[in-house]
Amino acid sequence: MLYLTLTAISTTLPGMKTMLDKKFWRNFSRNIWEKKALVLRNVKSGLLEITDAEVFDLLVLYADRCRKLNDPTGFKFFIDGFKAEEEDVLQVLPEKQDKSLLGYHARMKALFPDYCLVCDELLQVNHKKQHLLTEFTDELYRHVGFPNRFSEMGLYLGNYRKTPFGVHVDSCGVFSFPVAGVKRFRLWEPQYVKKNPSLDRAFKYEKHKKASELLEARPGDMTYWPSSAWHIAESDGSFSATWSLGVWVDQPHKEMISDSLKGLLAQKSGAAGNKVATQFKKLHSDSGEVSELPKAYLQTIELLQRLSVEELQETFLKSWMQHISSQGFKTVPSAPVEISAKSKIRLRSKNSLILWQHSLTSKGVVYFSFGGVTVAGKKSGGLFKLVRDLNHGNPCMVSQYFTRSRSDLRALQTLADAGALSIEKDKGLNRQ
Template structure:
């Protein structure tokens, strides 16, 4: 029977050479994990806030699940972590107080999208892996598992993701099978007792990092009565075709990619109004009508409208820059409230994660930071120099950055057909980037 390989020192070069997409490994007691309990609670409470703003219709999608003794709960509000809980420990105490001896599981997908601190640390950690194996085009997934459940609600299963498990609280057991242990034509099983002999286990404790490739069947189990908390990061490896990305490109052609459902309804691709039921296409004698139904004609026209070469190329540039600065974790957390920047303010950018800049054409340019993007109009030469200064990592005064740009009055008196960005335009860009947290305001006064 195979056994889990155990290591104590986490090193990306060794990991990629020995374990990446090859076999599981358990790193015991390492301090390498990017996840902290406080950040996890902050992100979980943020996910609850987002959930409570959503529709309660039965067909609405949610990143949150809560089970009690394996039964999925339809009304989640009473069971979710709220900001008023104050901490993950207090949330746990509240839930245990209500459930008594019953078991529960809280699962939150896309955890990073609700907490900037968690997202930024996770991006920094995995950026070292991306440098060695490549950035996942569709992004990795991050899921919180919290509770005292007996085993994973879905049972034994196979993912299309190669997975890292970061243990934060309590003890947890992961059970693995190198090959599918059953012969029935089903993808998952809940009762896997007959197949225990072919399995091997890894028991994780706080501080441990467990990795397994996507080829291993697995199930998470309780390692006692205590509540356990872990964060799983999955990186797509199998059954994830490049064609899936086309939807991303089309949905955001009018506005920005990764649109919410509400934003999607406002795009031209969503304005096809013809009924999906095509009347009159079959005659009494059986032959099909040679004319395409109205719904298909409208869809083709809408697609042709949004796929004009100039719009498409510009949108693809925006999409790619956002994906790069998201660092493999999308959707990114929402921007913070936009603040004012005075000439005396000192700002800087983390050189590990620069603001990306690209010229679209003679009249337009794009900049992107932390998974957000801005499209600007005007000559790009001075703008490129501004981002070059920012991305150096050195502190710089806002007034110094804006000195090369004209005031609006000066631009109004200028000649030429190419629009030039003004100081006010670029100050607004810097303020937006501060809201994206792509640059940091350090204070006011002269530089040291």
């Protein structure tokens, strides 16, 4: 069955908005998610606040950071389908003087007849609009489940006629939001590509077009396709800019369990776990049978048998808390904030709480997590009360909770470095 029959297209009347309400998400999770593609016209969502002007500002902000570090990581630039060298990318990034995406396009078009700029790290600088993403993903995750890997925000812009790396498949479901121009995506089902492997990375596929479906979207629209869909973007050479949210679905639960246990086993095995050779009595019998475990393996069995339910539960709980503390994103926007006892602080976003949990194995210990980072404190310490007050939306003077506790201050600074906090100014709610 082709995407021609699988693609759902909204049929809202002119002037009407497509609501992303609970009814929509219930239907999406049951009938669309990881099953078929979708085109929604004239969507009503806070995500539409991320306009072409907002995207341009994010691009310049991240480009300025890359220029300052002399490192273009997160950007890729293609000229006539060929990837530019890293040292050349810094020379073609958006600048404030471009004034807009169209201004940047005019500068690039004068240099290159066919170009494509890709940015995979806009989340790093998306402070002001991050809450719009979390509002969208919170509803998505509530209905389809929290991703075992992450979601990331990406951007494609230019006048390129085809995606520079040809027909391809990702391991993520993709929500795409055009902010300038018309965006077209051509999709194939995985079964078809399996029968026609020449499509992989292809740029010429005229004979395969009948087996594909073409999605077309404009600013205000939204498209979605599942992680199994092979696809390529097409254009007539006109300028377009589209940002997307990719939800990666390529990490099974068994890998989450394995990763969670690594730290516990490393801690329990101690120095023996660092040995790089295993002592043995006899490798195998004369017939080749292997029936005897080395001593190191027997000791590991004893170690596993001694693990308590509380130890396992705490290990998984800490791992789960750290995982969800990034709210399902690859990166969390952060800005450097220096914390001292004299600082008056608050959460950077009321929708991004500092998560915490009681230790199940160490009495009086509390763990705190934000942005994929976890620190420890004491239930009797000031940090515990400070975090709870911050999570209730209160601005807090650090000195009212602790002044001499270096460990609490270090832990608080670690959470600030992860992007949890901002400094409260004396007047209003201005933040760093």
